[in-house]
Amino acid sequence: MRAASALLAAAIAVTAQTSTPPEPTRPSFADFIAGVRSEALSRGIRQEILDPALAIDEPLPIVLERDRTQAETVLSLEKYIERRLTVKRIRTGHEMLEHHAELLKKVADRYGVPPNIVVAIWGVESEYGRLSGIRPTIAALATLAWDPRRSTFFRGELFDALEILNRNDIDLEHLKGSWAGAMGQSQFMPSSYLKFAEDFDGDGRKDIWSTPDDVFASIANYLKGHGWIAGETWGREVTAAPDAATRIARDIAHREGSCKAMRDMTVAQPLTEWQKLGVRLRGGKPLPPVDMEASLVSGSTRRFLVYRNYDAILEYNCANAYALGVALLADRITGAPPPEPKKAAPKKALTKKPVRRKGKA
Numbered sequence: 001m002r003a004a005s006a007l008l009a010a011a012i013a014v015t016a017q018t019s020t021p022p023e024p025t026r027p028s029f030a031d032f033i034a035g036v037r038s039e040a041l042s043r044g045i046r047q048e049i050l051d052p053a054l055a056i057d058e059p060l061p062i063v064l065e066r067d068r069t070q071a072e073t074v075l076s077l078e079k080y081i082e083r084r085l086t087v088k089r090i091r092t093g094h095e096m097l098e099h100h101a102e103l104l105k106k107v108a109d110r111y112g113v114p115p116n117i118v119v120a121i122w123g124v125e126s127e128y129g130r131l132s133g134i135r136p137t138i139a140a141l142a143t144l145a146w147d148p149r150r151s152t153f154f155r156g157e158l159f160d161a162l163e164i165l166n167r168n169d170i171d172l173e174h175l176k177g178s179w180a181g182a183m184g185q186s187q188f189m190p191s192s193y194l195k196f197a198e199d200f201d202g203d204g205r206k207d208i209w210s211t212p213d214d215v216f217a218s219i220a221n222y223l224k225g226h227g228w229i230a231g232e233t234w235g236r237e238v239t240a241a242p243d244a245a246t247r248i249a250r251d252i253a254h255r256e257g258s259c260k261a262m263r264d265m266t267v268a269q270p271l272t273e274w275q276k277l278g279v280r281l282r283g284g285k286p287l288p289p290v291d292m293e294a295s296l297v298s299g300s301t302r303r304f305l306v307y308r309n310y311d312a313i314l315e316y317n318c319a320n321a322y323a324l325g326v327a328l329l330a331d332r333i334t335g336a337p338p339p340e341p342k343k344a345a346p347k348k349a350l351t352k353k354p355v356r357r358k359g360k361a
Helices: 002-019 029-042 047-053 061-067 077-084 087-099 101-111 115-126 137-146 148-166 190-196 212-225 242-251 271-276 308-316 320-333
Strands: 235-240 279-281 293-298 303-306
Touching: 029 047, 029 137, 029 148, 047 148, 061 137, 077 320, 087 101, 087 115, 087 320, 101 115, 101 212, 115 212, 115 308, 115 320, 137 148, 148 190, 190 212, 212 308, 235 242, 271 279, 271 293, 303 320, 308 320
Parallel strands: none
Antiparallel strands: 235 279, 235 303, 293 303
């Protein structure tokens, strides 16, 4: 009996160990910062840069909280798109497209990325330059690098941010951005800044924080560097009858990829094949007879065929909700701006009708 009990206890212990793995060990935050300092010095980051930059006493709780509640992963695809395509954002995007038309044309001529795509990313990332982030970039990245969830990625970004300071591209006081360490109006991670930021106005600085020339050129250079093909569109919204949707889900394989957004898309197929499967343009019209391949992205109620340029948008943020939000915003800001919301008509003052009393007039 005792042997059986011992075996049962051992089995329970083994089950507990396999079903709930222990939390990964990590150093104290102070020890982590000390390790970063030592490695940064070995990478050639100057002491006078490190002393103020790494004067961080503790991780930022708000950063860890935001990391676990990202809108692109918490909201449904349809709800995320609805929140992104507001009347105000579309109207402002249209105005920005017209206001910066000459500059955006120069950027498009050099990089091959259409103005509306550049402006849409600018709008989604920083509300057209109005909201580029208030979190201290070094402290945010140090917090995420110390946290075990994605420590390897953010540790690399932390050293790249220190390198940006080391190069005197910006000073520590102004190095602020999102909770995830994305910087400037283009919301580049430090590694993207080092690789894709552009000095389009030729003043010797790659200023994605306050110079529209550099902001637009950097966004376009990023997309071009990730495979954007000049002259091609991103995709289009489509429909599929219930039986067609069932057939597609059963017979069409999904792509492989390092992020979930890629794995949620089907493999690319010629438009003629999608036509045979029962996919139609929104409104019921047949797909265009062009020699292109597309993958299908499906939400709960909406579907999209997306081309190669869609992958370039995904490189900015690998979430289908994000990429479709950008793409659909780009389409909407090219047409006429949405009408101003109608003001409610003023209510008429209530007037009392005279009451006729019985009796003498």
